[in-house]
Amino acid sequence: MYEPVQQGKILSGIWMTIKLSFFCLILSVVIGIVGAFAQGSKIRILRSFVQGYIQFFRNTPPYVQLLFFYFALGQFTPTYSPDGWLELPIISNVGWAIISLSFFAGAFNVEIFRAGIEAVADSTKEAAESLGFSRFQTFRYVIFPLAIRVCLPSLNNNLINLVKTTTQAFGIAVPELLYQSVTIWNDYPSAQYPTMLLVFVVYILLVGVLVLSMNTWEKNLRIPGYGQ
Amino acid sequence: MLKKNAETIVSIKDVHKSFGQLEVLKGVSLDVKKGEVICVIGPSGSGKSTLIRCINGLNDIQGGQINVCGIDLTDPKLDKLELRKRVGMVFQQYNLFPHKTALENIIMAPTLVLKQDKAASEKRAFELMQKVRLEGKEHAYPGELSGGQQQRVAIARSLAMNPDVMLFDEVTAALDPETVKEVLVTIKDLAQEGMTCILVTHEMGFAREVADHIYFTDNGVIVEHGSPKTFFNKAKDPRTKEFLSQIL
Numbered sequence: 001m002y003e004p005v006q007q008g009k010i011l012s013g014i015w016m017t018i019k020l021s022f023f024c025l026i027l028s029v030v031i032g033i034v035g036a037f038a039q040g041s042k043i044r045i046l047r048s049f050v051q052g053y054i055q056f057f058r059n060t061p062p063y064v065q066l067l068f069f070y071f072a073l074g075q076f077t078p079t080y081s082p083d084g085w086l087e088l089p090i091i092s093n094v095g096w097a098i099i100s101l102s103f104f105a106g107a108f109n110v111e112i113f114r115a116g117i118e119a120v121a122d123s124t125k126e127a128a129e130s131l132g133f134s135r136f137q138t139f140r141y142v143i144f145p146l147a148i149r150v151c152l153p154s155l156n157n158n159l160i161n162l163v164k165t166t167t168q169a170f171g172i173a174v175p176e177l178l179y180q181s182v183t184i185w186n187d188y189p190s191a192q193y194p195t196m197l198l199v200f201v202v203y204i205l206l207v208g209v210l211v212l213s214m215n216t217w218e219k220n221l222r223i224p225g226y227g228q
Numbered sequence: 229m230l231k232k233n234a235e236t237i238v239s240i241k242d243v244h245k246s247f248g249q250l251e252v253l254k255g256v257s258l259d260v261k262k263g264e265v266i267c268v269i270g271p272s273g274s275g276k277s278t279l280i281r282c283i284n285g286l287n288d289i290q291g292g293q294i295n296v297c298g299i300d301l302t303d304p305k306l307d308k309l310e311l312r313k314r315v316g317m318v319f320q321q322y323n324l325f326p327h328k329t330a331l332e333n334i335i336m337a338p339t340l341v342l343k344q345d346k347a348a349s350e351k352r353a354f355e356l357m358q359k360v361r362l363e364g365k366e367h368a369y370p371g372e373l374s375g376g377q378q379q380r381v382a383i384a385r386s387l388a389m390n391p392d393v394m395l396f397d398e399v400t401a402a403l404d405p406e407t408v409k410e411v412l413v414t415i416k417d418l419a420q421e422g423m424t425c426i427l428v429t430h431e432m433g434f435a436r437e438v439a440d441h442i443y444f445t446d447n448g449v450i451v452e453h454g455s456p457k458t459f460f461n462k463a464k465d466p467r468t469k470e471f472l473s474q475i476l
Contacts, residue, residue, distance in 0.1 A: 123323045129312075130286060131337040132309050141340065142325055225369050225371020
């Protein structure tokens, strides 16, 4: 840590981990919400599509998914050339990591949101229906706000796992914290133990911040006289 | 109080409804005129709740015809939104939106469904809260209100849509005897203002006092009907007599 090269690597690694986590968090939650809404659709093909998606991404290891997205699908993505010589794919390894990890965590989020949605009483939905709400309005204004309160604890769990799973982006050379740390201890064997310790500390802090903010959110959503 | 020559607002003809193998309604017919108060009574499982749920399209029917305010419910191109604007429904379990205050519960449908101006909806909501005698509770959440208070908010919420017909599905069944009265008073006020009401109820005293017409259902059919006077004093059908002897 005392050398500027090492410090730079660690800082850029932390920044990349934060970026990865942030985009994956947002995207996976969006996938979860959209997927859970689609699961309640009347269109059968849409429902089976979501079901297939969940089965595929839940039943395979995230690391295999990463490799598959980057190496297999990466083959078919169009390329561009900034200077006439280089051929760069339009989706970088960071891009693939974000896509793949978001789909992975998203599959779990769909199920988490589904559990929350199913916990909303049918009679409450009927009340909305008989007041003339459309299916989307019922979801947006009644079901979702109630479901999110039910599923926050398990969503919390999954998002924590997601932050930790970003380390697997190492496998496709995304320069996140673990990748940078490994390059440090490969070059400077004496730095191995302190760097490992640092990696632990950084993840504890990162996840700690996430947990704190989720808990605060949970508290703010609490309704007087409901579910306590 | 019977309104003669008034137009028929709800017309039900030979309605059949089944859940799977179980036939719940076996040919039910009844007409409701504008401004009338109808009470449907009968033992549990006789199909009375199903009947009023069919009137606002929460349950679809397998046979017969239902016409509400000129809207044919068996029409495959039925505009359910139009139907729901005309028909208000209050449930046994109040079914308020627990994450919204009483006032928000009332203004949600007018602003979202009718696209009314928020300030106007709020003004009307305050009036409705006064009407159901809950002024001062506008900003309370359902969880902070008693059952009777929640039910009155639910009535105000339905009224905010300016319906032509109000359906009450055993609205006092989940309440304790003391709070039953406050809800019944609210419904009575409505009836006296000329609101068309269809109630499924076990409150015989209330039915006798407020209803223009009473229908007794058993086993998916209407066994007997008539004015409260004839119904309670001169019931002809043995099944009705038995039911009345048990509860009166």
